[in-house]
Amino acid sequence: MTVPISFKAATIPTPGAQHVVVDRSLPAVQSGEVAIRITATAINPVDWKMRDYRAFISVYPAVVGSDAAGEIAAVGPDVVGFAEGDRVFFQGIIGNYDSSTFQQYCKMPAALVAKTPKNISDDQAAGISLATVAVVTGFYDKTGSGLPAPWDKGGDKVGAGKAIVVIGGSSSVGQYAIQFARLSGFTKIVTNASAKHADHLKSLGATDVLDRTTATPEAFKAALGGLPLAFVYDSISDKSTQKLSVSILQATATAGSHVVTVGRPDEEAAKQGQEQEPKVTIRNILGLGSSPALRHLSEPMVKFLGGEEGVVAKGLYVPNRPLVVPGGLSAVEAALEKNKKGVSGEKVVFRPQE
DSSP, rough: OOOOOEEEEEESSSTTTTOEEEEEOOOOTTTEEEEEEEEEEEEEEHHHHHHHHHHTSSSSSBBOOHHHHHHEEEEEEOOOOOOOEEEEEOOOOOTTTGOOOSOOOOOOEEEGOOOOOOOOOOOHTTTTTTHHHHHHHHHTTTTTTTOTTTSSSTTGGGGTOEEEEEETTHHHHHHHHHHHHHHOOOSEEEEOOGGHHHHHHHHOOEEEETTTTTTOHHHHHHHHTTOOOEEEEEEEHHHHHHHHHHHHHHHHHHTTTTEEEOOOOOOHHHHHHHSSSSSSSSEEOOOOSSSGGGGGHHHHHHHSSSSSSSSSTTTSSOEEEEEEOGGGGGGHHHHHHHHHHHOOEEEEEETTTO
């Protein structure tokens, strides 16, 4: 397998414009890199936010997308452990157009690529990486909660005798947060979601699933059963969920704890956290696995997840359920719109090779 001289990519031609499909080429792989033929790309809110708000984009035409699966098309010098044809999944690199995923081919540092096990499809694998990095950052990096990771000695028992709350359990990030809470050994994993998702979230590891429209901070407190609450992971991170997260920690009288958010801290929520007792801080994380500051987590993470000995192959880490939008790269705008309107319990995916 080789990378063709020219292939198709969906690009944003000018600021604020919709995607158009054009021809594009890729530089040769360098030392430590692999080229990947992308077979499935997952959609995340950051993708349409980059288009709409020009975040992370400085040069046009722009290629976005940072969550995908495919197969190795070329292996660079000094790369070991990968061969042409290997199935892989990975988090692309935002702002690096050669490593973005709204195209048929890209290239990546091999150290950030996981091997796709036989028990999942490329559509499933495509939606693993970005949301998982957000969870891993919030749980195990110093910018989040700073816990030992489950691949480290004792990391699989760090939550023993403790509780965690995951707000928005049926979201992509929420489902992975529940699973990493289980992999970290938390005794109680309490989340909220629509009732239709309760059984699935319990199968992932949630011990209690509260109704997302009616559960009060006192209901969360009751579900914790008196166990100490380590922190709240807010996978939604809008104003209402951040205020709820702060209220849960204050209702449980959890001093010195915090809320992890995947979006900017809301001013009202942050003020509530500091003006009412016990004081609660909000920690906003940025899950860019390619960042040098996060390589200490993202590199061992891909080995922990991928391959036939990883937790995905063992059934200990279950991918989001894919919702495939047909039409290949021409369907990018339809896929973005579906994600923007909101999906629950599923991950929007398109196939660049169609």
